[in-house]
Amino acid sequence: KIILGKDGDLKDKKFLITAGPTREPIDPVRFITNHSSGKMGYALAERAIHRGGEVILISGPTNLDPPLGLYKYIQVETAQEMFKAVMQHYPEVDVVIKAAAVADFSPKHFEAEKIKKHGFNMIIELKKNPDILQELGNKKQHQILVGFAAETTNAAANAQDKLIRKNLDFIILNDLTQEGAGFAKDTNIVKILYRDGRIEELPKMLKKDLADEILDRVFLYMEQYQK
Numbered sequence: 001k002i003i004l005g006k007d008g009d010l011k012d013k014k015f016l017i018t019a020g021p022t023r024e025p026i027d028p029v030r031f032i033t034n035h036s037s038g039k040m041g042y043a044l045a046e047r048a049i050h051r052g053g054e055v056i057l058i059s060g061p062t063n064l065d066p067p068l069g070l071y072k073y074i075q076v077e078t079a080q081e082m083f084k085a086v087m088q089h090y091p092e093v094d095v096v097i098k099a100a101a102v103a104d105f106s107p108k109h110f111e112a113e114k115i116k117k118h119g120f121n122m123i124i125e126l127k128k129n130p131d132i133l134q135e136l137g138n139k140k141q142h143q144i145l146v147g148f149a150a151e152t153t154n155a156a157a158n159a160q161d162k163l164i165r166k167n168l169d170f171i172i173l174n175d176l177t178q179e180g181a182g183f184a185k186d187t188n189i190v191k192i193l194y195r196d197g198r199i200e201e202l203p204k205m206l207k208k209d210l211a212d213e214i215l216d217r218v219f220l221y222m223e224q225y226q227k
């Protein structure tokens with residue numbers, strides 16, 4: 001049974017939270033992105049502030065207002081920009097929660113002029129973006145690292161693999177095939193996977209409440225391992 005952290009329990013803890021999608025430009029009028037709304041990351045930032053945390057929110061483009069009381073609000077567009085901002089602030093924080101849906105690929109070349117619709121087919125060559133969370137895992141020192149995984153097949157196995165490979169402390173699994181889970185909604189259904197192999201199944205709940213559940217676990221983790 002989890003003991004709920006009281007408001008103020010995260011006092012003076014420094015958080016870096018990423019949220020939203022990234023946007024990878026093709027030409028002056030077009031880009032590649034995904035369905036992330038930013039709601040989960042913004043809810044985490046809001047609750048962490050409420051509980052006394054000092055929060056840096058690094059966000060891709062969303063329609064959301066930043067929560068009041070942020071220590072820093074950094075807006076980025078591309079995965080590369082998010083990578084730079086995250087790495088810059090990594091040394092100074094205690095906890096990183098990577099709720100952002102980072103685009104895995106971006107156009108290899110940015111076309112300075114709008115692409116014309118010549119011909120019937122069109123190929124855009126893509127290159128892989130840096131895996132921000134992987135880099136954080138590789139460079140991890142004192143930080144608690146929390147990741148998300150969005151999966152449609154072999155959900156638990158894929159999430160477990162990301163947890164270990166990216167050197168995370170725990171990972172929040174979004175199984176996108178479940179109703180009430182995933183993008184743009186106000187609710188989510190997740191499982192939380194830990195390094196010792198434990199899997200916790202949470203019921204469907206509001207993202208705001210899920211944010212508190214995640215922060216409760218961060219709090220407990222600090223109590224246990226960072227005395």
Ligand code: CTP
Nearest residue numbers: 098099100102129130131132133147148149150
């Ligand atoms: N992530 C990241 N940088 C990337 C891609 C993903 O930091 N370039 C982070 C996300 O913020 C998330 C976690 O890695 O916390 C898992 O993202 P996900 O897309 O589920 O996994 P990937 O490792 O990108 O693998 P794939 O998309 O192939 O399943």
Ligand code: CA
Nearest residue numbers: 101102103104
């Ligand atoms: Ca991905």
